[in-house]
Amino acid sequence: MKEKASIFKKLLSLVTYTNNNEETFSLRNPLVEDTKLPPYIKSKDTINENQPIKTDLSSNIKFIENSFYLPTNKGVIIRRFNLGNRYEGFLVYLDGMADSKLSGEFILKPLFNLNFEDYLSSEDLENKLNNVVEVNRITKANIPKEIISLILNGDTGIFIDGFKNYLFCETRGFEKRNIDKPTIEGSVKGSQEAFTESLLSNLSLIHRLIKDTDLIAERLVLGDRCTSNCAVIYIRDLANPTIVEEVKRRLNNISTDFILNSGILEQFIEDSPNSIIPTTLSTERPDRAVSHITDGRVAIILDNSPFAIIVPVTFFTLIRTTEDKAVKWQYGILLRLIRIFAVTVATLLPGLYIATTNFHIEMIPTALLITIAQSRENVPFPTVLEVVFMELAFELIREAGIRIPGIIGNTIGIVGALILGQAAVQANIISPILIIIISFTGLGGFSVPDFNLSYGLRIIRIIFITLGAFFGFFGISLGLVVGLALISNINSFGVPMLSDITLRKKQSSKLLRVPIWKEEFRPKEIQPIDERKEETLSRKWTNKPLGKLTNKYNKKGR
Amino acid sequence: MQKQGTLTFYESFAFITLITMSKIFYTSVTSAMNLTKTSTWFMTLISCFSSVIMFYICCKLMERFPGENLFGVFEGILGKFFGKIFGMFVCAYAVYYSSSNLLEFVNMLKVYSLPNTPPTLIITTMLIAALIIVYLGLEVIGKISSLLLIPVILGLLSIFLFAAPKYNFDAIKPYLGVGLKKTFEVGFLRSSAYTEVTILLVLINSIGGVKQIKKIGISSLILTGILFSISFLCYTFIFGYAAGGENISGLFELSTTIYFNRFFQRVDSILLFTWIIPSIVTTSAGIYLCLIDYSNVFKIKDYKPLIFPFLFIIFVVTSLPKNSSEVIEINMKIIRQYSFLPLYIFPIILLIISILFNKKGKNYNAKKA
Numbered sequence: 001m002k003e004k005a006s007i008f009k010k011l012l013s014l015v016t017y018t019n020n021n022e023e024t025f026s027l028r029n030p031l032v033e034d035t036k037l038p039p040y041i042k043s044k045d046t047i048n049e050n051q052p053i054k055t056d057l058s059s060n061i062k063f064i065e066n067s068f069y070l071p072t073n074k075g076v077i078i079r080r081f082n083l084g085n086r087y088e089g090f091l092v093y094l095d096g097m098a099d100s101k102l103s104g105e106f107i108l109k110p111l112f113n114l115n116f117e118d119y120l121s122s123e124d125l126e127n128k129l130n131n132v133v134e135v136n137r138i139t140k141a142n143i144p145k146e147i148i149s150l151i152l153n154g155d156t157g158i159f160i161d162g163f164k165n166y167l168f169c170e171t172r173g174f175e176k177r178n179i180d181k182p183t184i185e186g187s188v189k190g191s192q193e194a195f196t197e198s199l200l201s202n203l204s205l206i207h208r209l210i211k212d213t214d215l216i217a218e219r220l221v222l223g224d225r226c227t228s229n230c231a232v233i234y235i236r237d238l239a240n241p242t243i244v245e246e247v248k249r250r251l252n253n254i255s256t257d258f259i260l261n262s263g264i265l266e267q268f269i270e271d272s273p274n275s276i277i278p279t280t281l282s283t284e285r286p287d288r289a290v291s292h293i294t295d296g297r298v299a300i301i302l303d304n305s306p307f308a309i310i311v312p313v314t315f316f317t318l319i320r321t322t323e324d325k326a327v328k329w330q331y332g333i334l335l336r337l338i339r340i341f342a343v344t345v346a347t348l349l350p351g352l353y354i355a356t357t358n359f360h361i362e363m364i365p366t367a368l369l370i371t372i373a374q375s376r377e378n379v380p381f382p383t384v385l386e387v388v389f390m391e392l393a394f395e396l397i398r399e400a401g402i403r404i405p406g407i408i409g410n411t412i413g414i415v416g417a418l419i420l421g422q423a424a425v426q427a428n429i430i431s432p433i434l435i436i437i438i439s440f441t442g443l444g445g446f447s448v449p450d451f452n453l454s455y456g457l458r459i460i461r462i463i464f465i466t467l468g469a470f471f472g473f474f475g476i477s478l479g480l481v482v483g484l485a486l487i488s489n490i491n492s493f494g495v496p497m498l499s500d501i502t503l504r505k506k507q508s509s510k511l512l513r514v515p516i517w518k519e520e521f522r523p524k525e526i527q528p529i530d531e532r533k534e535e536t537l538s539r540k541w542t543n544k545p546l547g548k549l550t551n552k553y554n555k556k557g558r
Numbered sequence: 559m560q561k562q563g564t565l566t567f568y569e570s571f572a573f574i575t576l577i578t579m580s581k582i583f584y585t586s587v588t589s590a591m592n593l594t595k596t597s598t599w600f601m602t603l604i605s606c607f608s609s610v611i612m613f614y615i616c617c618k619l620m621e622r623f624p625g626e627n628l629f630g631v632f633e634g635i636l637g638k639f640f641g642k643i644f645g646m647f648v649c650a651y652a653v654y655y656s657s658s659n660l661l662e663f664v665n666m667l668k669v670y671s672l673p674n675t676p677p678t679l680i681i682t683t684m685l686i687a688a689l690i691i692v693y694l695g696l697e698v699i700g701k702i703s704s705l706l707l708i709p710v711i712l713g714l715l716s717i718f719l720f721a722a723p724k725y726n727f728d729a730i731k732p733y734l735g736v737g738l739k740k741t742f743e744v745g746f747l748r749s750s751a752y753t754e755v756t757i758l759l760v761l762i763n764s765i766g767g768v769k770q771i772k773k774i775g776i777s778s779l780i781l782t783g784i785l786f787s788i789s790f791l792c793y794t795f796i797f798g799y800a801a802g803g804e805n806i807s808g809l810f811e812l813s814t815t816i817y818f819n820r821f822f823q824r825v826d827s828i829l830l831f832t833w834i835i836p837s838i839v840t841t842s843a844g845i846y847l848c849l850i851d852y853s854n855v856f857k858i859k860d861y862k863p864l865i866f867p868f869l870f871i872i873f874v875v876t877s878l879p880k881n882s883s884e885v886i887e888i889n890m891k892i893i894r895q896y897s898f899l900p901l902y903i904f905p906i907i908l909l910i911i912s913i914l915f916n917k918k919g920k921n922y923n924a925k926k927a
Contacts, residue, residue: 359671360827365820471675471683473827474667477834478687481702488701489694501705 052142057161084116089160097154099173106134122162135169189326191287199303205286225257229303238296262305272490278452279492281310288322296528312493314500318450332513345444346457351464359472378428384469390438499525562764569700572707574778578754580836587808595799597735599790604745606783609752612902617772619909623919628759629854645855656844657875658889663837691842713832718792720816725795750898
């Protein structure tokens with residue numbers, strides 16, 4: 001066997017190239033195999049992360065070096081100094097996260113310009129430094145966990161021999177994206193600003209829109225290994241406290257190494273992970289987030305994520321936009337009806353087409369039936385296969401349009417669809433009517449304002465295609481009833497997803513819009529503390545009838 | 559017993575209305591037409607009226623046993639042994655009711671929509687759907703009923719409206735049909751067509767007491783009676799009493815007559831949606847009733863592990879009849895004519911016994927005080 005193997009290797013060597021002098025690399029598990037570990041793999045010296053730090057300089061430098069694996073890690077800078085030849089100390093910051101200009105100009109410079117005539121105790125020196133350093137905010141920290149967290153967040157720490165605390169100066173100065181236009185949730189009459197990756201910028205966007213002292217933005221730290229800051233935003237006297245507490249409870253009880261973005265966070269806190277329909281709303285629009293916060297909902301914003309998560313939501317909250325309220329109520333109703341139609345089309349149209357053409361031909365008017373039959377005359381595939389093929393092609397074009405960079409990405413959708421569709425029809429693989437059906441379905445899918453929901457609808461569409469292909473309208477009816485049953489069983493933070501239409505209570509969040517001056521109440525399904533949004537007579541000026549219009553500046557009148 | 563969840567007024571009303579009216583889509587219309595000819599439209603109103611009275615009397619029985627459902631009342635009056643036997647009887651009836659309804663539905667679907675699909679496949683699919691709904695529980699059944707009632711009624715009314723151009727209003731002559739005596743007789747017997755309302759007596763604790771179920775039951779009966787009467791009337795306008803007794807599904811045949819122009823015709827397939835939806839809810843309700851009943855009798859805390867065995871039993875019972883005419887025959891006689899005996903008359907007898915022997919529930923005096 002061994003001989004055979006060696007013959008095989010020799011034969012293989014005739015057609016392949018191997019350099020025998022090269023050492024081949026093989027992956028080893030350092031924890032299992034007895035290998036020499038590099039210094040950065042070795043475990044840290046045990047530090048009690050909740051015990052206060054020592055007061056001597058050398059221990060603290062060792063603590064920083066040990067915590068950040070210096071000198072292997074070049075990211076953390078320790079700048080040692082000696083003030084007035086009396087006080088030895090150091091400055092510590094994370095390169096790139098802290099603004100080095102800020103620390104040089106407003107921390108180091110004032111420190112070196114200090115005159116030390118008398119010897120100061122460490123407490124007095126701490127107080128003096130507090131007044132000398134020219135930054136907005138100084139935080140004291142003496143617990144290792146806090147110190148590490150502040151350094152990682154971009155603050156600059158000052159430590160002087162004998163100090164009980166580190167003085168952390170706010171010097172966060174990393175590069176960030178400017179506030180830009182929304183890319184996913186466009187609007188004609190709404191605001192043209194979108195969230196960015198910076199939590200502070202996002203909070204400022206919300207504060208700018210809600211100038212209310214009752215607006216609370218609580219900060220939480222998520223992640224066990226790599227921490228991410230997160231803000232829970234609500235209006236104190238509007239949001240139901242049980243919802244706020246539940247949000248905080250869920251966030252505080254996530255045990256994972258790292259939460260990269262809001263999409264991952266959503267999955268950690270949602271009620272029904274197996275549900276196809278999302279139970280949280282994700283928005284990149286500050287105005288949309290604000291409209292929900294003022295309704296009594298809670299927004300969660302994660303640092304480094306340009307989306308706000310809104311909870312609790314209902315199914316119909318997912319298909320509403322701020323645009324609906326930015327226009328007159330009649331137009332708002334039209335917009336909402338169109339969106340409901342879009343959801344129906346995106347979910348049911350291909351399934352209904354298959355069911356009609358396969359099982360219920362009698363209901364197609366004769367003229368239309370002839371047209372369909374003629375268009376399918378040379379197509380060798382059954383309708384189901386045609387639909388599946390076109391759905392796949394459509395999904396591929398959509399996915400490619402997102403992945404291909406720059407301007408090509410935008411055009412490939414149109415060009416790809418046109419060329420592929422045209423070619424498929426000419427080659428008699430697909431009937432023209434199916435191109436219309438799939439395009440119509442695609443348009444319906446794009447009209448859904450929630451990205452997660454549109455993903456969910458795509459999966460539901462596949463289920464309806466299958467049901468329609470096997471059982472016709474019977475299958476689709478079954479799917480509708482079971483689907484309704486499943487959705488009505490889902491909750492979003494204790495609020496049933498269909499609560500705005502199941503008539504359990506007299507609801508105020510109407511399926512269709514009412515005039516803005518008649519929207520007296522906040523959505524009752526989320527049970528806000530203050531249900532009333534405006535007075536019954538919100539347009540008080542209508543009390544006083546308009547007088548006779550006169551022009552007293554008219555020349556003749558004078 | 560496990561917690562069943564709660565139903566609001568509207569949910570319970572929609573639930574009862576939907577399952578009672580589901581038979582309108584089956585053979586009920588034609589078989590009633592065979593019996594009472596042109597007086598069918600008011601015969602059903604007599605059935606409805608007798609149902610209201612009998613249901614009201616049943617509620618009187620429940621008033622004597624506050625906080626107890628129908629099975630609790632049986633045990634309270636007849637003792638544990640006979641109470642359990644009656645519970646088992648109701649359970650068996652619920653299995654039979656679900657199976658015969660399901661089979662009637664499957665046969666109709668085969669005749670009108672899916673002639674080439676094996677019936678076992680349709681039955682299995684229906685049972686899978688019912689499994690999901692029953693597993694989710696009573697609240698979900700209530701919610702879907704409340705969501706689907708209005709579309710189903712609108713679908714039904716639109717059929718009557720669109721068929722209007724072909725109505726022959728003279729077709730209901732002679733107005734008294736087969737005579738008042740026979741009409742009243744059949745009307746009373748066919749109060750069995752409304753016995754679904756007695757489910758309220760089982761679910762009383764989830765709905766909110768006797769007062770509430772009385773309101774829900776009576777209003778639901780009235781609405782269903784009106785809908786039945788309208789459908790009988792419209793059906794008679796189109797087919798008359800002679801041809802009316804020949805069709806399998808009266809309403810489906812009615813929808814096939816709709817013709818406005820070359821584009822708007824043969825919309826009967828759309829009726830499938832309004833027909834299938836109540837059927838699924840009815841099947842699920844029947845299965846749910848079996849499970850709740852069985853769990854009640856044997857004091858089983860969670861009914862969910864029983865779902866699959868019961869579905870299997872229903873599947874077997876559904877597969878038993880040889881042909882659809884046998885199903886229709888049995889269904890018409892047992893369910894639509896004599897089911898009022900165990901479901902209305904028996905509780906009334908129990909009421910008389912409880913009055914004679916002065917039997918009351920534990921909480922009766924406290925409630926009265």
